[in-house]
Structure formats: structure tokens, C-alpha cells
Amino acid sequence: MKRTIEIRWHGRGGQGAWTASELLAKAAVYEGKYIQSFPEFGPERMGAPVTAFTRISFEPIKLHCAIYNPDVVVVLDQTLMKTVPVAEGLSEDGKIVVNSKDSPLEIKQRLGVIDKVEVWTVPATEIAVKILRAPITSTAMLGAMARATGIVSLESIKRTVEERFRRDIAEKNFAVIEESYREARST
Amino acid sequence: MKSVVEQKVLALNGDEAVAYAVKQCDVDVVAAYPITPQTIIVERFSEYVANGEVETAFICTESEHSALTACLAASLTGARTFTASASAGLALMHEMLFVTSGCRAPVVMAIANRALSAPINIHGDQSDTMAQRDSGWIQIYAENVQEVYDSVIQAFRIAEHPDVLLPAMVCLDGFQLSHSMENVKVLPEEVVKRFVGVRQFPKVLTHEGRFAPLRLDPENPMTLGPLAFPNYYFEFKRQQEEAMKKALEVIRQVHEEYAEISGRRYGDGLLDAYQLEDAEIATVCLGSTAGTVKAVVDELRAEGVKAGLLRIRTFRPLPVEGIRRALENVRAIAVMDRSMSFGGHGGAVFHEVRHALYDSEKRPFVVNYIYGLGGRDTSPMQIRAIYKDLEGILQKGRVETPIRYVGLRE
Amino acid sequence: MTVQEKGWREIPIAAVCWKSSTEFLTGDWKTFKPVRDLEKCTRCLLCVIYCPDGAIRWKADLGDIEFDYNYCKGCGVCANECPAKAIEMKLE
Numbered sequence: 001m002k003r004t005i006e007i008r009w010h011g012r013g014g015q016g017a018w019t020a021s022e023l024l025a026k027a028a029v030y031e032g033k034y035i036q037s038f039p040e041f042g043p044e045r046m047g048a049p050v051t052a053f054t055r056i057s058f059e060p061i062k063l064h065c066a067i068y069n070p071d072v073v074v075v076l077d078q079t080l081m082k083t084v085p086v087a088e089g090l091s092e093d094g095k096i097v098v099n100s101k102d103s104p105l106e107i108k109q110r111l112g113v114i115d116k117v118e119v120w121t122v123p124a125t126e127i128a129v130k131i132l133r134a135p136i137t138s139t140a141m142l143g144a145m146a147r148a149t150g151i152v153s154l155e156s157i158k159r160t161v162e163e164r165f166r167r168d169i170a171e172k173n174f175a176v177i178e179e180s181y182r183e184a185r186s187t
Numbered sequence: 188m189k190s191v192v193e194q195k196v197l198a199l200n201g202d203e204a205v206a207y208a209v210k211q212c213d214v215d216v217v218a219a220y221p222i223t224p225q226t227i228i229v230e231r232f233s234e235y236v237a238n239g240e241v242e243t244a245f246i247c248t249e250s251e252h253s254a255l256t257a258c259l260a261a262s263l264t265g266a267r268t269f270t271a272s273a274s275a276g277l278a279l280m281h282e283m284l285f286v287t288s289g290c291r292a293p294v295v296m297a298i299a300n301r302a303l304s305a306p307i308n309i310h311g312d313q314s315d316t317m318a319q320r321d322s323g324w325i326q327i328y329a330e331n332v333q334e335v336y337d338s339v340i341q342a343f344r345i346a347e348h349p350d351v352l353l354p355a356m357v358c359l360d361g362f363q364l365s366h367s368m369e370n371v372k373v374l375p376e377e378v379v380k381r382f383v384g385v386r387q388f389p390k391v392l393t394h395e396g397r398f399a400p401l402r403l404d405p406e407n408p409m410t411l412g413p414l415a416f417p418n419y420y421f422e423f424k425r426q427q428e429e430a431m432k433k434a435l436e437v438i439r440q441v442h443e444e445y446a447e448i449s450g451r452r453y454g455d456g457l458l459d460a461y462q463l464e465d466a467e468i469a470t471v472c473l474g475s476t477a478g479t480v481k482a483v484v485d486e487l488r489a490e491g492v493k494a495g496l497l498r499i500r501t502f503r504p505l506p507v508e509g510i511r512r513a514l515e516n517v518r519a520i521a522v523m524d525r526s527m528s529f530g531g532h533g534g535a536v537f538h539e540v541r542h543a544l545y546d547s548e549k550r551p552f553v554v555n556y557i558y559g560l561g562g563r564d565t566s567p568m569q570i571r572a573i574y575k576d577l578e579g580i581l582q583k584g585r586v587e588t589p590i591r592y593v594g595l596r597e
Numbered sequence: 598m599t600v601q602e603k604g605w606r607e608i609p610i611a612a613v614c615w616k617s618s619t620e621f622l623t624g625d626w627k628t629f630k631p632v633r634d635l636e637k638c639t640r641c642l643l644c645v646i647y648c649p650d651g652a653i654r655w656k657a658d659l660g661d662i663e664f665d666y667n668y669c670k671g672c673g674v675c676a677n678e679c680p681a682k683a684i685e686m687k688l689e
Contacts, residue, residue, distance in 0.1 A: 025368050026198045035198060038367040044223070044309075060370075062482040064331070064363050064475035066564045291611040352610065391609045394617035401611060410614040422605035423612050429605075 004057040005151060006067040009141075010086050011076035014046040016138025020074070021052035023142055023164065027156035028056045036061050049084055056151060074145050075099060076124070076137045087111050097145050097184070099124040099137050104187040120148040122184040131176050139173045143180035154181060191450035194372040201332050201364035202227035204371050205271065205297045205357070208339035210235050211379040215266035218246035218257035222276040223309045224361040225299040229271060251276035255283040255294070262292040263411055265402035267343065267386050270294065273361060274301035277315045281322075287354045288323025288427060290412050291401075293346030293386075294354040296324075297339060299365040300474070300525075302561045310562020311361030313474065314526035317535045323427055325355035325434055326503040328473040332369040334453055334500075335359045337445060340374075343383045344441045350433040352389070360475040360525075362562060367475075374449060382448065431504040438501055457506040459498040460513050462488060466495025468577035469514065471540050472523040473499050476558070476565050480523075483570040494574050499536070510543040519552040519577040523593075525559045533590050552580050558593035569593050619668075623650070627671025629686040631664060637683035638662075644675035644684065 007024070011017030018039040025037035036055040042048050053067045069089045075098040080086060087096060095118040098107050108119040124140035142157055157177060162170045199207060205228045209217070217236075219229045236245045244261075248254040251272050258268040272280065277298055287294055298316050302308040316326060325345060329335040338357045346355040359365055374382075388400035391409065399407035415423055435457065442456025453459050459477075462484050463469060472480050477498040487494040497513050499506075514520055522541075524534025531538070537555035544553065556573055558565050573593070580586055609615055645653045645662055652669040655662055676684040 022198070022368055029196060029198045029370060034370050036367055036369050037198075038200070038362065040362075041309075062478040062485075063567070064360070064367070064478045065566050068566060289612070389610060391611075391613045392615050394614055394620075401613065410618075411611060413612055413614050415612055418602060419608070419612075422603070422608055425605040426608065426610065 002071065003059065004055060004061070005072070005149075006070045007054040007056075007072040007074065007145075007151075008067055008070040009052040009054070009074045009076065010080050010084055011050050011052070011137075012046075012080070013044070013048045013050050014136075015050075015076045016136050017050050017052045017076050020076070020138035020142050021054045023138070023157065023160045024054050024145070024152065025056070026160040026163075027152040030156045030159055031152060033058060034060050036063075040066070049080060070094065072097070072145065072149055072151075074141050076141050081110065087113050087117075090117060092116055094118075095120065095148050097122070097141065097148050099141060101126065104185055108187055118148070118186055120144060120184050120186045122180050124180055127176055127179050127183070131172050131179070139176050140180040143177035144184035146177075147181045147184045148186065154178075192374055192378050192448050194374055194449070197371050197373055198368050199332060199336070199371045200227065200366050200368040201329075201335050201359045202299065202366070203231055203368075204332050204336040205339055205359070206231035206235070207371075207373060208336045208379075209269050210241050211374070211376045212269075212340060212343050212383045213267065213380055214241070214243050214269045216244045216246065216258065216261040216268045217270065218248050218254045218261070218268070219270045220248055220251045220254045220272070220276060222251070222273050222301075224301055224311070224365040225271045225273045225276070225297070227365070228297060228299070251279045252283060255280040255287060255296075258294045259283065259287045259290060259292050262287075262294050263290060263403050265386065265388065265400075265404070267347075268294050269296070271297040271299070273299045274303055274315045277319060278303060281319070284319055284322035284324060284354075286412070289423070291352040291427075291430070292354060293343075293352055295339065295342045295346055296354065296356045297335075298356050298358045299361045300358055301361040308561040309361070311363050311365075312525045312560045312562065313358070313360075314560075316356065316358050317524075317526040317528075319356075320503055320535060323353060323431070324503065325351075325353055325431075325438070325501070326358060327355065327438075327501050328358045328499065329364065330453070330459070330475055330477050330498060330500075332359075332364060332367060333371050333451065335364060336371050336373065337449065337451060337453075340379055340383060341438075341441050341445050345434065345438055347386050348434075348437045348441070349387060349389050351430050351437050353427070353430050353434060358474065363475045372449070372451075378448060382445065434504050435501075435506060453500050454498070455509070457499075457501040458509045458513060459500050461496040461498065463495035463497055463513055463517070465493055466517050467493040468519045468521075468574055468581070469495040469497060469517045470521045470523055470556075470570075470573060471497045471499065471514070471536060473502060473536060474525065476523065476525070479565060479567055480570050483567050483574070486567075487571070487574060492574065492578075502536075505539055505543070507543045510540060511547050514540070514544060514551065515547050515549055517551050519554075519580045521554050521556050521573050521577055523556045523558055523573075525557075527557055527560065537590075552577075552586050554580070554586055554588070555590045556593050557590070563594055565593055622667045623670055624667040627669060627689060629671045629673060630666065630689045631669065631671070631673070631675050631684045632687050633664070634683045634685070637681045639681050639683070641680065643678055643680065647674050647678045649674060
């Protein structure tokens with residue numbers, strides 16, 4: 001793993017982009033790493049575009065600025081691709097994980113990213129609705145991202161989910177994470 | 188020499204770190220009003236109260252003005268008090284800030300620095316606390332979330348110290364620190380409780396001719412906050428200034444004592460000099476952006492550039508001597524201000540740094556960079572450009588534009 | 598007689614008053630003085646409550662109220678509020 005990895009999350013208020021960023025950060029802390037996780041809000045309202053950032057490093061993080069060249073981009077809501085430049089600044093050999101039923105190749109073409117970029121898709125909304133009965137895609141995207149990048153282990157993610165949620169909800173989320181981990185596909 | 192205590196690592200954002208520190212400090216009264224980006228402090232603390240994790244009396248007041256008044260009044264009865272605010276909320280407390288310091292009440296307040304309206308902006312800049320630098324409060328600016336946690340604990344000791352007895356505000360950049368989750372090593376609760384101790388009171392002569400602890404107590408009636416005519420007001424203000432002067436040494440001592448327990452230091456507690464010993468060009472910066480500057484300084488040093496940074500941690504009282512000594516041998520200095528003083532030819536920090544250097548024999552070039560207003564991000568590239576400008580000034584041997592704006596669209 | 602005023606090093610911290618306000622007799626401030634008609638007075642004690650200076654007090658040993666003219670500033674609120682019109686403000 002690089003010394004510092006930067007991840008950018010795109011979602012809408014209420015979908016859990018900020019939560020996903022925090023869960024990832026906490027998982028990394030369990031693995032002894034240094035982290036930073038912060039949101040960027042526009043209007044503070046459900047449905048408005050929300051961006052969240054995570055930095056994970058082997059060294060203490062001094063930077064306190066936005067992430068301009070993320071290594072990984074995660075998109076929790078496909079419709080954002082129309083209005084938000086989700087792939088902006090993505091590093092040349094970066095990865096992008098999108099919540100979509102479409103194939104990674106189709107998404108890659110729509111995004112217009114260069115060939116080196118690895119595109120992953122996972123039908124996170126379908127998985128979340130099936131298991132959680134709500135379109136909260138945060139944990140599904142977390143599972144898919146873990147599969148795509150291997151930044152943190154599934155065990156660490158499960159540990160933070162267990163800490164964060166009530167027993168029964170945590171268990172449902174384990175199922176969501178495991179399924180999205182399995183179902184995520186790349187180009 | 189105490190040994191460093193074992194500490195567990197938590198992932199907390201700035202606001203959560205404040206609430207966690209307050210939880211450990213045995214605070215008697217918290218009176219607060221919510222305002223972005225401080226809301227999480229009060230929400231989290233109210234959870235501790237509801238769960239019975241603290242025995243604090245939690246008062247939801249109708250405004251920030253009332254919140255500070257409630258804290259002041261409680262403090263005068265002997266309670267250890269805390270509140271938090273930002274931006275317009277702090278501005279609304281303006282009158283009471285002066286009353287609190289005039290009454291010598293050691294209230295501790297966390298400010299999640301946010302821009303002032305108008306236009307409305309919820310994001311981070313330091314105009315709110317800079318505008319209160321004359322209010323008689325101690326001001327400490329944190330660079331990262333770990334420092335936020337450490338500084339809140341230290342603030343109670345500093346404020347309550349018998350040589351000081353002044354209220355203190357711990358400042359954390361809005362969103363950049365308040366909402367940023369970072370690794371935080373926390374001390375065990377017993378260690379914190381031992382460190383902050385129980386509040387002590389100086390003895391004062393009351394009108395009944397007895398010496399009694401300075402606090403409102405029916406057993407020892409006394410009058411606090413009276414009227415003072417022109418023949419006495421001035422002397423009371425001079426007393427306050429003396430407390431500020433003594434605070435310089437107290438802040439250093441408390442910081443040192445805390446460093447022995449925690450293993451962490453921030454310069455000498457007043458100033459954090461980074462790679463400044465042989466620096467030819469340097470910036471002066473307060474708050475979290477100083478961290479970004481440190482990362483850039485590391486890169487520049489690796490390229491052979493003699494760059495440095497002076498981070499001012501304690502802004503009030505201003506460590507004038509320390510600033511002069513730290514910057515005297517630097518040849519070109521960029522002072523970064525995250526606030527504006529309209530019509531004042533530069534920001535507050537710019538003025539004060541120039542003031543600190545005025546009497547020194549060497550005269551470095553000093554320029555001002557206004558940055559980050561309304562939450563505008565400052566990138567490492569922009570910081571590099573500042574150092575490039577400083578090199579340009581040294582080459583030309585003069586300053587063409589003393590006041591500049593980082594990332595401003597013309 | 599000028600009182601030697603204290604320097605900033607000698608004054609108590611936080612402006613705690615070192616003299617009681619009761620040491621300052623303000624009775625000389627008045628022009629008009631409240632005089633009570635003992636027959637009209639019903640001992641309702643409203644004047645005791647209203648007096649801004651606390652210069653009218655109930656004296657249990659007397660079983661009656663007492664006006665302390667050392668502190669009364671002659672504001673006339675007692676006369677204004679007395680429901681029995683028992684107090685008259687007389688020129689001193």
C-alpha cells in the first residue's frame with residue numbers, strides 16, 4: 001500500500017457517504033494506521049450532493065486540506081454522475097467504484113476515464129433494499145470498495161459496524177457487506 | 188520525572204474530542220446553544236449527561252449571550268463551567284466576554300472557528316475569534332484534533348491558576364478540525380481528573396473584614412461585579428493585564444507538566460517553531476492550515492530550500508518576545524491571516540508579528556497573505572507559491588505587494 | 598479630607614468590594630422626607646417591599662415599621678404606593 005491513500009466518496013444527504021468514510025477510517029485505526037475523515041456539505045439537507053474524504057496513512061497526517069487527487073472514488077448514487085464531476089482529479093492508476101446495475105465497461109465509457117483506471121460496479125441499492133429494506137448504500141459500497149482496493153480487511157470493517165450499530169442491524173449489515181464484496185465486478 | 192501514561196487510541200472528530208475532554212474534566216455546569224460547526228460538541232456532551240456518564244448540570248439556554256451569562260454566574264459561585272460556540276454565536280456573546288474576564292471567572296469555551304455573516308457562511312475561518320482578541324480571554328489555536336483534546340484539558344488548569352484567573356477559549360477550525368475525524372490518544376479519566384484537580388480560590392478581603400475564598404457564598408457575603416468610577420476602573424484593568432502577562436509562564440508550565448504525562452508537546456506551549464533554526468524564508472500561521480504548511484516545508488527542505496514555519500499556538504497572551512526571537516534571523520516572512528480587518532491594511536496576525544519585530548535590529552521583509560475565508564480550501568500548491576513569492580522578494584530585494592490574497596479570483 | 602486611593606497592586610482581585618455599601622450614609626441626599634400618619638397606617642408593609650433602598654424595615658420588637666433616615670434618599674415611592682395614603686413627603 002502507498003504511504004498515504006486518499007479516497008473520495010460521493011453521495012446524497014441521507015445515503016451515508018459520511019458514515020461510510022468514518023467506518024472506513026475507524027477500520028483503518030484498528031489496523032494501526034493514521035486516518036482523517038471529513039465531509040463537505042453544500043446545503044445541509046437530505047438529497048443534496050455530499051462529498052466525504054478519507055485519508056489513510058502509515059504516518060501521522062499533517063495535511064488539513066481537501067483531497068485533490070484521490071486514489072479511489074466511490075459513488076453511492078449513480079444519478080450524481082450527471083451533475084457532479086465524480087472522476088475529477090482521480091489519479092492515473094486510480095480506482096472508481098460505482099453503485100450501479102450496469103456493467104463496469106458501460107460505466108467506464110460514460111465516465112470517459114482513461115484506460116488505466118479500474119472501474120468497479122456493484123448493485124448496492126438492490127442489495128441494501130433486499131436486506132435492510134432501505135436504500136442506504138453506505139455499507140454495501142464499503143464492502144465493494146474493500147474488494148476493489150484491499151485497503152482494509154473485512155474483519156476490521158465488521159468490527160466497526162458492530163461497534164456502531166445495534167446487534168440486529170449490525171448483523172444485517174454484515175450480510176450486506178459480504179454480498180457486495182462478492183458481487184462487485186470490475187472491467 | 189513522571190513517566191508517560193498508557194493511552195488508548197480513539198477515532199474522534201474535533202467536536203467529539205472537545206466533548207470527550209470536557210467529560211473527563213469534572214465540569215459542574217455546561218450552558219450552551221447550538222450553532223454549526225459546534226453542534227456536535229453539545230450533542231455529544233448531552234448524550235453523556237443523559238447516560239449518567241457525567242454529573243454535570245446541563246442548561247439549554249435561549250441564546251449564546253444567555254449561555255455565557257449562565258456559565259459566568261455559575262462560575263462565580265465556584266462551579267467549573269464550560270460552553271462552546273462559533274461565528275455569530277460568539278459575536279452575540281461579545282458583551283459578556285468582557286464581563287467574564289473582568290469578573291476573573293475561569294470559564295473555558297471551545298470555539299469551532301467559523302466565518303461571520305453577511306453573506307451567511309457556515310464554513311471555517313478565524314474572523315470570529317480574531318474579532319474578540321481584545322476581550323481579555325486567553326486564546327489557544329489547535330493544529331489537529333489531538334491538540335484540541337489536549338488543549339481543552341490544559342485550559343481548565345491555565346484558567347483556574349491563581350496567578351491567572353482568566354477565561355480561556357480553545358479554537359479549532361470549523362469543519363477542517365471540528366468535523367474531521369483523526370487519531371486521538373486519550374488519557375485515562377483518573378489521570379485527567381488528577382491533572383485538572385479541584386478548583387482553588389484565592390482569598391479576598393470582604394466588606395465584613397474577613398478573608399474568604401473568592402466565590403459567592405451566603406456564609407461569606409461579598410459583592411462581585413460592582414460599579415467602578417473613573418477613579419478605580421483603570422486600576423482593575425491594569426490588574427487584568429498583569430494576569431495576562433503571568434499567563435505566558437503558566438501556559439508554558441501547564442504544557443510542560445501535561446507533556447510529561449502524555450508524551451506530547453506543541454513547541455513550548457506558546458509557539459511551535461518548525462524547521463525555523465536556519466530558515467531564510469518562513470510563514471506564520473495559526474490553526475490547522477499550519478499542518479498543511481508543515482507538509483510543504485518538509486518537501487521544500489528535501490529540495491534544499493531553507494524554509495520554515497512559526498505556528499502561533501497561544502495568541503492571547505501574545506508571546507511577543509518568543510515571536511521576535513523565533514523570526515529575527517529569517518529574511519522574508521509571510522504572515523497568514525484567516526480573517527480580515529477591513530480598512531486595517533492587513534490582518535490581525537500580520538499587525539502583531541510586525542509589531543513583535545519592530546524593535547529588533549534586523550528587519551526581515553514581512554508580507555501578509557489573507558487565506559481561507561469562508562472555508563476556502565488552501566492547497567499545498569498554493570502554499571508552495573507563497574514560499575516561491577518569498578524567494579522572489581529576496582531576489583528583488585523589495586516588496587511590491589505587501590497584502591495578498593490566496594486563491595482569490597480577481 | 599482626601600482618602601488615599603489604592604494602586605492597582607493593592608486593590609483586591611475582580612473588584613471585590615472591600616467596604617460595605619452600608620458604610621456610606623446617603624440620608625443627606627434627600628430634599629423631601631417621608632412622614633407617616635400612625636393612625637392611617639394599616640401596617641400592610643407594602644412600603645417595606647417597595648422602598649428601593651431598604652430604608653423601611655419591620656421591627657419585630659417594636660411590632661411596627663421603622664424609617665431609617667440615614668439611608669432614605671427621599672424618592673417618594675413609599676408615599677406613592679401606600680394604599681392608605683398614610684405617608685406624606687415633607688420638605689426637610
